[in-house]
Structures are given as structure tokens and as C-alpha cells.
Amino acid sequence: MEHVTIKDVAKKLNVSVSTVSRAFNDKYDIRKETKDLILKTAKEMGYRPNPIAKKLLQKRSFNIGIVVPEFVNSFFPEVIIGAQEVLIEKGYQVLIMQSDQSWETERKNVQVLVDNMVDGLIISLSSESKNSTYYQKLITSNIPIVFFNRVVEEFETSKVLFDDYKWALFATEHLIIQGYKDIVHLAGTKNLTLTKNRMKGFEAAHKKYKQPVGRVIHCGFKMEAGEQVALKMIEKNKVPRAIFAASDATAIGAMHVFKKHGLSIPEDVAIVGFSESRLAAHTSPPITSVEQPTNDIGQTAAKLLLEQIENNGIFVPQTIILNGRLNIRESSINIV
Amino acid sequence: MEHVTIKDVAKKLNVSVSTVSRAFNDKYDIRKETKDLILKTAKEMGYRPNPIAKKLLQKRSFNIGIVVPEFVNSFFPEVIIGAQEVLIEKGYQVLIMQSDQSWETERKNVQVLVDNMVDGLIISLSSESKNSTYYQKLITSNIPIVFFNRVVEEFETSKVLFDDYKWALFATEHLIIQGYKDIVHLAGTKNLTLTKNRMKGFEAAHKKYKQPVGRVIHCGFKMEAGEQVALKMIEKNKVPRAIFAASDATAIGAMHVFKKHGLSIPEDVAIVGFSESRLAAHTSPPITSVEQPTNDIGQTAAKLLLEQIENNGIFVPQTIILNGRLNIRESSINIV
DNA sequence: TTTATTCTCGGAAACGTTTCCGAAAATGAT
DNA sequence: ATCATTTTCGGAAACGTTTCCGAGAATAAA
Incomplete structure (x- = not known):
């Protein structure tokens, strides 16, 4: 009973795997009664769709990665909190990584997040010169990225900055x-x-x-x-x-x-x-x-990212400069 | 050429998929020359093994999740840095999530990490009473967890504490x-x-x-x-x-x-x-x-976790109490 | 009653890997 | 030269899903 899969549920109810899948993703045709039955027994059996398998198939994870140089000072944590506020609202989960001011670990961090198929990235660079060809590749490969605070101007992505x-x-x-x-x-x-x-x-x-x-x-x-x-x-x-x-x-x-x-x-x-x-x-x-405006920086970065994720294709990079006091x-x- | 897979590499070299796989995981029999050739052309083609597929198969990710109540104050960031120091050293990547002092989001966070098949978790509770049956289930399901700073005594896991x-x-x-x-x-x-x-x-x-x-x-x-x-x-x-x-x-x-x-x-x-x-x-x-000793707290938590991950099965929960000043x-x- | 249309669902392929099994080739022993 | 052993590799199943295609049943239209 270690890990209960969709097959276990299907077998138990004598229905096909695809029917169970349909019960969980309500965009397909399924009779209301069977759907309810499946959902109910699935819950009883402790079944949860495996997001790894789902990711493999649809290349979409509803996870967002945030990478910052450090977070001992409150600046970056506050930005992250702002971003989280809008992302969680929209059903995304936020994975955070810390580069320790080193561009090597920054690069590794970003790669881990990309490998985990995050839907987008919010990044503040640890160094503006070191990883630029790497980021260029990432950007042209069409993965949504928003930079903030520490950016390189040339990148064709959205940025949120402070004057x-x-x-x-x-x-x-x-x-x-x-x-x-x-x-x-x-x-x-x-x-x-x-x-x-x-x-x-x-x-x-x-x-x-x-x-x-x-x-x-x-x-x-x-x-x-x-x-x-x-x-x-x-x-x-x-x-x-x-x-x-x-x-x-x-x-x-x-x-x-x-x-x-x-x-x-x-x-x-x-x-x-x-x-x-x-x-x-x-x-x-x-x-x-x-x-x-740390919170605001995070929020607008998140909003820009979501915009890019949702309008994939017809997207114009924006640079937003926020005001201070x-x-x-x-x-x-x-x-x- | 969007995403180059193991099949692309195999096709290009007229070898089988399994041979390419063997080249990347050097625990199997493969001739040195073919291995070198495969590795070389794979690099040229920009192939990187997809960790999602790997996870699906082997239920192992070399990712560690850390969940903390907040990180605006420097306490938790310092602990995280300590943990990262030993984990990265051992080839693990660290995914951080922040619960915002709420046990609901804490629970969601933990679930996201578990769904992403992290090999282990380091957690400081946002509330000691709210998620305990959830954690109990997690613990008995054998996923390695170490708690620190805010724990519940009854849990049969390793803990690192301050007196x-x-x-x-x-x-x-x-x-x-x-x-x-x-x-x-x-x-x-x-x-x-x-x-x-x-x-x-x-x-x-x-x-x-x-x-x-x-x-x-x-x-x-x-x-x-x-x-x-x-x-x-x-x-x-x-x-x-x-x-x-x-x-x-x-x-x-x-x-x-x-x-x-x-x-x-x-x-x-x-x-x-x-x-x-x-x-x-x-x-x-x-x-x-x-x-x-924030850094030390992080380090020992990480070490306890690694111990548990590596000796899966024969593992005795430890509680370590660190000294202050x-x-x-x-x-x-x-x-x- | 027959035919056309709509609802439900099952089968199977696909995602990108690892890994077991066995076959062919190469090597060693006799 | 023959047989046994080792090395190297290909084929295929498996991981847990989604989703396309089509079939049968049920309903509507004639």
C-alpha cells in the first residue's frame, strides 16, 4: 500500500485508467455519478495524482523558481514575500534558491529549477557579467524569466528596477x-x-x-x-x-x-x-x-512573469521602474 | 531542436537508447571508447538527462526541501545557509519554502516538496499543534525528516534543538x-x-x-x-x-x-x-x-538528514541539543 | 422502426528515462 | 580448433500520468 497509483483506483472500481484520469481533470466527458464515485474512493484509498508523471507529459508544473544572491538581509526576503503573495493566489507554488553571491551556484540553482520544469523564473543576478551567455540561451529557448534589482540591460526579458x-x-x-x-x-x-x-x-x-x-x-x-x-x-x-x-x-x-x-x-x-x-x-x-518598495518589486515581478506565462508567444518584454521614498x-x- | 532527448543522441550515433543511458551512469558495462564518443556528441548536441523522467523511475531526486516559518529575520536564513553548506558539498540541491507563519501554507509547501520527490526534508514548524497527524503520516511513510527549532517532541524523527x-x-x-x-x-x-x-x-x-x-x-x-x-x-x-x-x-x-x-x-x-x-x-x-549557533544548527540538521537518507532502514532518531552563548x-x- | 447524433468510456500511445534479460561478439582456456 | 567465459550492447518493460481515437450504448430525430 506504499504508493497508490491511478491504476490501483481503476482496478478497484473496474474502470479504465483513462476514466479515473478524466475524473480528476474535469475537462473531459464523464458521467457525473462515475466521477463522484471515483473521486470518493480515490480519496478513501489515499490516492493523489503524481505530479512528476504529469510534468513529464505536459511540461508544466505550476511551480515558479526564485533565485536571489542572498537572504540574510531583509531586502530579498521582502521581495520574495511580495512575489509569493501574487503567485500563490494564482495557484503557483514558489521554490526559492540562494546563490550565496556566487555565479557558479547561481547557475546550478537555475539549472535545477529548469530541470524541475518550473513554469517561470524570477532572478536577481549575483553577478551581471558571468552567466550571460547561459541566460541568453535560456531566454531564446523561451522559458519565461523576469529579472529584478540586478539585471543586465541587454537581455530581452521583463525587468523590474529601482531608479x-x-x-x-x-x-x-x-x-x-x-x-x-x-x-x-x-x-x-x-x-x-x-x-x-x-x-x-x-x-x-x-x-x-x-x-x-x-x-x-x-x-x-x-x-x-x-x-x-x-x-x-x-x-x-x-x-x-x-x-x-x-x-x-x-x-x-x-x-x-x-x-x-x-x-x-x-x-x-x-x-x-x-x-x-x-x-x-x-x-x-x-x-x-x-x-x-520591496513588496511591490516582488509583486510586479510576479505579475510580469504570469503575463508572460499565460500569453506565451505574443509577449513584449517590459521594464518597470518603481518609485521609492x-x-x-x-x-x-x-x-x- | 527544442529539447534534445536520449533518443536523439541514440539515433545520431546509431546506438541504442540503453547504451546512451549507460554512458551517463557509469555503473554498467560499456566500452570506454563508445562511452567517450557518446558523452562527447551528447554534449555537442546539448543533451542533458531529464531529471523528471529519472525521478519517475527511481524515486530519488538529490533535492532536499527546507521549510521555515519566515525568513525576514536573519535567524532562519543563517540556519539555511549552514544546511546548504553541507548538503551542496554532498551533491544535493536545496529547495526552500516559506510558510509565512501559516500552517496551511506550510502543509502545502511540504506537500509540493514531497510531490517533487525530495529525498528529505528539514523543517521548522509554524505551529506545533496544527499539522501533527499529517506529519505523523509522512514520518511513518518513511520519508526522511529532521525538525529543528520548533518541533513536536512526540515525532519519531531526528531533531536539533537549542536549550x-x-x-x-x-x-x-x-x-x-x-x-x-x-x-x-x-x-x-x-x-x-x-x-x-x-x-x-x-x-x-x-x-x-x-x-x-x-x-x-x-x-x-x-x-x-x-x-x-x-x-x-x-x-x-x-x-x-x-x-x-x-x-x-x-x-x-x-x-x-x-x-x-x-x-x-x-x-x-x-x-x-x-x-x-x-x-x-x-x-x-x-x-x-x-x-x-545558527550555522551549526543548519549543519547538524543537514548531517542528521543525510545520515538518515543513506542508512535508510537501520536508523535511530537522534535529538541534538546545541550550545549557545x-x-x-x-x-x-x-x-x- | 430505422438512422443520426450525442454521451461515456476503454485502449493505447506518449513523455524520457533506467534496468533487466538475453544475444552476439570477443576473449580466454584447453 | 573447440568450448567456456567475459565483454558489450540492443530490445523491451517499467515508472504514473494525459489524451487522442474510436466503439458501444443511449438518446434524439425521422
Whole structure:
């Protein structure tokens, strides 16, 4: 009685296998009474159609794969939750994989999901340069993919993005308007477009107000990196008047070190973060930060994907750019 | 040329399907030269064995499913990363699903993974009471499962746990030793064993030092809950001398509100958290907290699961209890 | 009552593999 | 040179479904 199959049900009722199948997929002709009988005894016997066999046949699984670089920070989990909300609603199940920032495991992850015949993929790249021919092949082979957050422009797929340039500009502008001069940008990992865009926004704000562009320090997105940078600044006696960090984590890390060395925020160093983490409002002082619409990113990515899955064939790739918000808090306010 | 199958390869080389199969699974007799030739042309043709078909036949997938209640907080992601480290090493791929604290979706998630024929499951329950007959059935049907963090004792499976009682006792003891009297415990969700154990530890510490047991307030694990509780304390003028929170999130939330209302930490209210989140060390003041060995939890869960998968049949369920650490920081130190 | 039409259902092929069985070819022993 | 053994491979069944095709029964039309 290990695994009860469709044959067992058919045998028990003295009907054919195809009739049982028809009872479960109500698009075929079957008498109501027989259908009910089959469904009833099938349930009694504990029969569940084997989705693996079904997949083999119809190349369709109602599973969606999501692949993200990491999920220790709350950004990606929040996006995933948003996507799940719309996908589960439509009867899809969501399989999540984590690339650990490595493009090799990312590739393996994607391949596992493709092998498992997911109906579509939602991906944020771990690296924008490494797997591109692989993805190109996947895309031309017509499997629905939506990229978000970290994408490569050239891919002919739907993408959902954040206007990093604009919001980096706003964030920097906010500091400039407050009267801060010597502003340093803690930039993210070098090879990402979003890093470049945030840098460009940082520059543009300076130019807009005819200020000399501040220094840029690449240190990635981790809290430890922010701590190290701040420490070095203190050691070299080169502490800037204000900092615009490309992530909340680096902002928090830096702030922590500054405070430990007796500097006040924002009196000695003003700080603005990016990517509104859950903690930004709960540090002391609370950190001004650019808020990304994480849930919305997930939802629209999912919607774009479903659109593509359902209109297979006549489909036009879309790029949607979502709006953010600058949450102004104590860490950046110039108390004159 | 959409999907190239084993037949295509066989036809191209004028060999039988079984020979091609043999080339890919090297446990069968095949001449080295033919094998090499097949592998070479298969690669050229872009053939990859279809794992769905393979699964249907051998009921084995080299996939492991992990189901957690949530992953916005870093606890579960860290555990997952630990598990992934050992599983990927052994050639398994990891499929992750998130139950959103709901036992219905948890059940659906588990079923999806089982349907996809994962070789084993690592689960942290969203609720310890709701799906138990379902899990009982799963367990007796012999699919390898390891539970962690939130488990039900009765299940005859391996479990990896944290000694919540002991560490809650230590944490409370730490407060008592510092001389604090009126200590309140912000407890977690009511129906969880870990909540009960932390409460018991809280009580035991008081009894050990012959103190009247402090108040217990159930408020779950979320930051917002901590804020609300603190607010209510202030409004009712019932702010305790010290707080032992069942999660860092509630501890941080409460601390934030206290500070906003002019109270100093730890001078007015001392605070200890639980589950050492990434932020505990970076709040101000830094929060004393019980650190759980997240990575280790994941690793041992994975190892127990692999053991069970490999020795199918002769397998004895194990319960492993891991050790933690109390990170003492400013928030709880009594500066006399 | 005969013929045409509609309802139900059974049979069988198909999805892409693995694996058992046996046959032919190659090798070794005598 | 003959027989026994090993190596290498092809054929076919199996995994659990869906779905096309057609047959028989039931109903409607004539």
C-alpha cells in the first residue's frame, strides 16, 4: 500500500485508467455519478495524482523558481514575500534558491529549477557579467524569466528596477541642502549597475549645486565593511562631515564606529543610508534612508512573469521602474 | 531542436537508447571508447538527462526541501545557509519554502516538496499543534525528516534543538546577579515549546536566587510588539527595572520606545535579548543577548538528514541539543 | 422502426528515462 | 580448433500520468 497509483483506483472500481484520469481533470466527458464515485474512493484509498508523471507529459508544473544572491538581509526576503503573495493566489507554488553571491551556484540553482520544469523564473543576478551567455540561451529557448534589482540591460526579458540614479541624487541633494560640504559616498560592489547608478546620482547632485564632487569609497554592502571604513577614516584623521552609504548595513556599521570613538551623529558626521532596512528607524539616532518598495518589486515581478506565462508567444518584454521614498530621520538633520 | 532527448543522441550515433543511458551512469558495462564518443556528441548536441523522467523511475531526486516559518529575520536564513553548506558539498540541491507563519501554507509547501520527490526534508514548524497527524503520516511513510527549532517532541524523527530553558535561565540570572529586582519577561508566541522553555528558565532563575518571579507578557517576536508593550508600560507608569525579551526584535523595539521617552538604557531600564540578531551589537547601547549557533544548527540538521537518507532502514532518531552563548553588552550592565 | 447524433468510456500511445534479460561478439582456456 | 567465459550492447518493460481515437450504448430525430 506504499504508493497508490491511478491504476490501483481503476482496478478497484473496474474502470479504465483513462476514466479515473478524466475524473480528476474535469475537462473531459464523464458521467457525473462515475466521477463522484471515483473521486470518493480515490480519496478513501489515499490516492493523489503524481505530479512528476504529469510534468513529464505536459511540461508544466505550476511551480515558479526564485533565485536571489542572498537572504540574510531583509531586502530579498521582502521581495520574495511580495512575489509569493501574487503567485500563490494564482495557484503557483514558489521554490526559492540562494546563490550565496556566487555565479557558479547561481547557475546550478537555475539549472535545477529548469530541470524541475518550473513554469517561470524570477532572478536577481549575483553577478551581471558571468552567466550571460547561459541566460541568453535560456531566454531564446523561451522559458519565461523576469529579472529584478540586478539585471543586465541587454537581455530581452521583463525587468523590474529601482531608479537608483534618481534616489541617490535625492539622498545626496538632501545632504547638500542641509549645508554639508565634505560628503563621502560608501559605494557598493563595483561590477553592479546599481552601484554605478548610485554613484552617478551622487555626482549629479553635486554638479547640480555646483559643488566639488565628494570622495567615493567602494566597500560593498556589509556592515563589517562600513565599520572598517569608518575606523580607517578615524585613524587617518579624515572623517568627512557627511556620508551617503549605498546600503543601510554599511551606514549602520560606520555610525557604530564613529559613536564608539566619541563622535556624534549628526553633529560631527551626518549619515544617509540606502535600501531602508528594518533597523534604520531603530538605531540611535534613527538613520535617514532611501526606502525601496520591496513588496511591490516582488509583486510586479510576479505579475510580469504570469503575463508572460499565460500569453506565451505574443509577449513584449517590459521594464518597470518603481518609485521609492526618502525617509528623513535624525542622522542627517543639520541642527543649526 | 527544442529539447534534445536520449533518443536523439541514440539515433545520431546509431546506438541504442540503453547504451546512451549507460554512458551517463557509469555503473554498467560499456566500452570506454563508445562511452567517450557518446558523452562527447551528447554534449555537442546539448543533451542533458531529464531529471523528471529519472525521478519517475527511481524515486530519488538529490533535492532536499527546507521549510521555515519566515525568513525576514536573519535567524532562519543563517540556519539555511549552514544546511546548504553541507548538503551542496554532498551533491544535493536545496529547495526552500516559506510558510509565512501559516500552517496551511506550510502543509502545502511540504506537500509540493514531497510531490517533487525530495529525498528529505528539514523543517521548522509554524505551529506545533496544527499539522501533527499529517506529519505523523509522512514520518511513518518513511520519508526522511529532521525538525529543528520548533518541533513536536512526540515525532519519531531526528531533531536539533537549542536549550532554551538553560539559556533563558542564564540570561535572567545575569540580570539578577547585577542586582536588578523588578524584571519582566517579554515572551514569544504562546503555543510554542521554546516559548514555554524560555519562560521556565526565567522562573527558575528567580527561584534559584529566592526572588519573587517577575511578570510575563506574551507579545510574540516582532519589533512592533516590543514597541507597543513599552509604550503601554510608560502610559501605565509601570516601567520595570529590567527586561528579558524572548527575541532581539522585541528587545530593540522596546528599547527604542523607552529611549524616545527619555529613559536611559541601562540606567533606567536594563535589557537582555535572545537569538542574537546581527543588529544586537549595533544598537545603542548594544544589547546583551543570547546567541544561538545558527550555522551549526543548519549543519547538524543537514548531517542528521543525510545520515538518515543513506542508512535508510537501520536508523535511530537522534535529538541534538546545541550550545549557545550569552553576549554581555552595555544594555544590561549595572553601573553602580 | 430505422438512422443520426450525442454521451461515456476503454485502449493505447506518449513523455524520457533506467534496468533487466538475453544475444552476439570477443576473449580466454584447453 | 573447440568450448567456456567475459565483454558489450540492443530490445523491451517499467515508472504514473494525459489524451487522442474510436466503439458501444443511449438518446434524439425521422
